[in-house]
Amino acid sequence: MMRRRKAEAQLARAADGTLRAGDRRELEARIDASPELAEELRLQTRALTLMQTLADEPAPAELHASVQSMIADAPTRQGPPRRSWRLAPVAVAAVAVVALLAVLLSGGGSSAPTVNQAATLALRQPTEPSPVESPGPKPTLQREAAGISFPYWRDSLGWSTSGARSDTFAGRSATTVFYTAPNASGGTARVGYTILSGAALPLPKAPAVEHAGTRYLVISDNGATVVTWRRNGHTCILAARGVAPKTLLHLAAWA
Amino acid sequence: MPPLDPASLPKHTDRLFRAAWALTGSREDAQDLVQETFARVLARPRMLHGQDELAYLLRVLRNTFLTQRRTASRRPQISGSELEELEPEDPRTGDRPEQAVETRELISRIANLSEDHRLALVAVDVLGLSYREAAQALRTREATIATRVFRARQRIARELGDGSPAAQRPGGAPAERGNMKPEDGNKKGSSGVFTTEGPT
Numbered sequence: 001m002m003r004r005r006k007a008e009a010q011l012a013r014a015a016d017g018t019l020r021a022g023d024r025r026e027l028e029a030r031i032d033a034s035p036e037l038a039e040e041l042r043l044q045t046r047a048l049t050l051m052q053t054l055a056d057e058p059a060p061a062e063l064h065a066s067v068q069s070m071i072a073d074a075p076t077r078q079g080p081p082r083r084s085w086r087l088a089p090v091a092v093a094a095v096a097v098v099a100l101l102a103v104l105l106s107g108g109g110s111s112a113p114t115v116n117q118a119a120t121l122a123l124r125q126p127t128e129p130s131p132v133e134s135p136g137p138k139p140t141l142q143r144e145a146a147g148i149s150f151p152y153w154r155d156s157l158g159w160s161t162s163g164a165r166s167d168t169f170a171g172r173s174a175t176t177v178f179y180t181a182p183n184a185s186g187g188t189a190r191v192g193y194t195i196l197s198g199a200a201l202p203l204p205k206a207p208a209v210e211h212a213g214t215r216y217l218v219i220s221d222n223g224a225t226v227v228t229w230r231r232n233g234h235t236c237i238l239a240a241r242g243v244a245p246k247t248l249l250h251l252a253a254w255a
Numbered sequence: 256m257p258p259l260d261p262a263s264l265p266k267h268t269d270r271l272f273r274a275a276w277a278l279t280g281s282r283e284d285a286q287d288l289v290q291e292t293f294a295r296v297l298a299r300p301r302m303l304h305g306q307d308e309l310a311y312l313l314r315v316l317r318n319t320f321l322t323q324r325r326t327a328s329r330r331p332q333i334s335g336s337e338l339e340e341l342e343p344e345d346p347r348t349g350d351r352p353e354q355a356v357e358t359r360e361l362i363s364r365i366a367n368l369s370e371d372h373r374l375a376l377v378a379v380d381v382l383g384l385s386y387r388e389a390a391q392a393l394r395t396r397e398a399t400i401a402t403r404v405f406r407a408r409q410r411i412a413r414e415l416g417d418g419s420p421a422a423q424r425p426g427g428a429p430a431e432r433g434n435m436k437p438e439d440g441n442k443k444g445s446s447g448v449f450t451t452e453g454p455t
Contacts, residue, residue: 009401012408016379018386040409047408050361050415051380057358059272063286067268070293071261199294203287210283233290 007037015044060213066233069147073198073233113170115204115237116219119226122192122239126163126178133161145175145195146234151255153179159251162190172198179251183242191240191251201235204228211253218245227252259301259308264293267312274313274377278320280366288323292316310384310392317374317393364411372410375403 010027013019019027031037131143131150139152141161153159159179167174176194183189206217206228219226226239227248236255238248271292275285292315303311365373378389379400386404390397 005398005402008405009398012401012405013386015408043412044405044408047412048380050411051376051408053358053361054273054277054381057269057273057276059269059289060282060286063272063289064265064268066286066290067265067293070290070297071264199297200290203291213283213286215283215287230287230290 011037011041011044014041015048062213062232066230069233070199113201115201115217115226115228115235116221118169118174118194118196118201118235119219119221119224119228119237119239121165121167121169121174121176122178122194122226122237123224123241124165124176124192126165126176128164128166130161130163131177141177143175143177145173146197146232148195148231148234148236150175150177150193150195153251153254157181157251157254159191169196170201172196189240189243191238191243191248193251193255194237194239195231196235196237198234200230200233203230209249211249216249216252218249231255257303259296259303259311261297263308264296264312267309270309270382271312271316274316274381275320276362277365277377277381278316278373280362288316288320291323292319295319306391307384307388309382310378310388313378313382313384313389313392361411361415364414365407368407368410372403372407375400376407376411379404380408 007027007030010019010023014024014027027037031041131141133152133154134140134142139155140149141152143150143164154161159181162178162180164175164177167176174194174196176192178190178192180188180190204217204219206219209216209218214229214231216227216229219228224239224241225243225245225248226237227245228235228237229252230236236252238252238255240248268289271289272285275288275292276282279285279288292312296312296315301311306314365376368376374393375389378384378392379386382389384392386397386400390400393400
């Protein structure tokens with residue numbers, strides 16, 4: 001068993017040229033006497049050749065843009081991180097007590113911002129007038145957030161803008177544009193599209209649909225339907241009440 | 256002991272994407288995984304503790320991958336058939352269809368390897384880490400990494416056709432090539448000395 005594993009490790013290293021000279025000479029002598037070993041070395045080399053084809057595969061431009069955006073939005077701090085084990089034991093105990101109290105007083109819940117919390121912004125009322133629509137060959141609205149333009153949906157999808165609002169959520173600016181369209185019962189359906197600047201929020205546990213390289217998650221929360229995805233490293237949210245998930249996904253795919 | 260410099264991250268994006276693609280078997284999942292990895296790394300200052308940057312990123316990528324996989328296994332799935340118009344597209348099939356197919360096949364084979372073998376192969380052959388760096392990043396012994404890489408390559412070469420005349424002959428009978436004549440031990444699934452699927 002030990003000899004076999006040693007031989008396997010040596011063959012792997014021999015194929016990629018990292019085997020030490022002494023070991024290589026020893027292995028070569030064994031290979032000369034063993035067609036089986038020679039064949040195994042050839043398979044290792046063949047696999048390496050196959051793996052080389054991956055080296056030509058660049059990351060999608062969208063991912064590069066997203067990484068740059070995340071770095072630009074990352075919190076900047078001076079100097080190396082504090083090392084907690086250098087704190088005095090009394091200070092450590094005090095911090096632990098405060099942390100325990102904070103957890104107990106908050107009911108034990110996590111304080112990390114969530115997509116569900118941010119989605120409530122898209123369900124509120126508009127506080128600003130509708131952005132100007134700029135129809136054209138590739139129409140958008142004259143409003144953007146985190147470098148992402150809000151979409152123009154009236155001609156293609158029948159949803160017109162009905163207002164906007166600006167909020168701050170978990171240290172991020174949150175821009176929401178509202179759209180309305182007639183619904184099947186003769187009333188008006190409304191959706192809110194919120195874009196959060198800054199680092200994306202954690203992805204929730206939810207069913208996912210993929211389209212053109214983007215993953216859309218569908219959440220039901222207190223009677224509202226929420227679709228969330230990431231663009232350029234930012235969280236985008238569509239939320240509505242009384243609108244089918246399929247409709248929201250369709251809008252999201254056009255956003 | 257220098258901290259990881261966020262400004263240096265973009266230069267690793269291509270290699271990390273390839274590693275994530277090989278781990279997940281999906282370009283879309285790979286993008287998500289790399290984004291999540293960078294989000295974790297950028298959440299607070301990171302010390303490298305003597306590790307190579309790429310080896311450090313591999314460790315975070317691996318941990319994020321395992322976390323995502325556990326989360327996905329608990330996540331309810333919905334059928335995409337309800338949403339015909341949202342079928343995903345492969346953006347690469349338009350300009351290089353043949354290479355795209357070959358690459359997809361290779362990725363699919365890697366994604367089917369056992370987790371340990373896949374991670375070792377990704378660390379050494381996709382990211383280009385040394386065996387020692389891979390061993391540190393994956394928290395195992397250098398010799399174990401080498402053995403896992405051997406077995407992962409062996410399986411991929413056999414499954415994708417090893418490129419030898421024997422592999423291309425009808426019936427697959429091995430061709431005699433001097434002292435390179437293969438014996439039973441190099442056939443997939445045989446019990447030869449170097450055909451093992453056991454744990455390392």
